[in-house]
Amino acid sequence: MIVGALMAAAVLGDAAADVAKLSWMAGTWIQEKDGLVVRETWLAPKDGVMGGVGQTNRPGKKPFVEHVKISAEPAGATFTATLPGQPPTAFVLLPGPDGEAVFENKAHDFPQRVFYRRCGEDLCAGVEGLVKGELQRQEWRYTRVR
Numbered sequence: 001m002i003v004g005a006l007m008a009a010a011v012l013g014d015a016a017a018d019v020a021k022l023s024w025m026a027g028t029w030i031q032e033k034d035g036l037v038v039r040e041t042w043l044a045p046k047d048g049v050m051g052g053v054g055q056t057n058r059p060g061k062k063p064f065v066e067h068v069k070i071s072a073e074p075a076g077a078t079f080t081a082t083l084p085g086q087p088p089t090a091f092v093l094l095p096g097p098d099g100e101a102v103f104e105n106k107a108h109d110f111p112q113r114v115f116y117r118r119c120g121e122d123l124c125a126g127v128e129g130l131v132k133g134e135l136q137r138q139e140w141r142y143t144r145v146r
Helices: 002-020
Strands: 027-033 036-042 049-057 064-073 076-082 089-093 100-104 113-119 122-131 134-144
Touching: 002 064, 002 076, 027 122, 036 134, 064 089, 076 100
Parallel strands: none
Antiparallel strands: 027 036, 027 134, 036 049, 049 064, 064 076, 076 089, 089 100, 100 113, 113 122, 122 134
């Protein structure tokens, strides 16, 4: 039992370190185009957790708000999105280079992947996955607000 607890602590410690490596995402980011305003705000990592929120405003439509977090979980660093009227959906971080984070949940309908990467001073983000056997992808390029 002690060995199992030590192994679980080591896994959570590795996941917390992976979350800490995502500090480059922290801040408030915005994309504005043709009246569409998409904003994301991420808190800096602390004790294996980053909290965030996304807001999309489309002309003539009700604003859409999504609550997100990246946390150290037994499966590894995990991106969890909570959308209005839906249960939370978790995506696990895949191995990759610094300055890029790809989270995957193959069992989810769409998206199956959520990704972030540094784009110079900007933050690029997106979702992708298969819909009826075809790859669908949506991308955003945010500039830093603060």
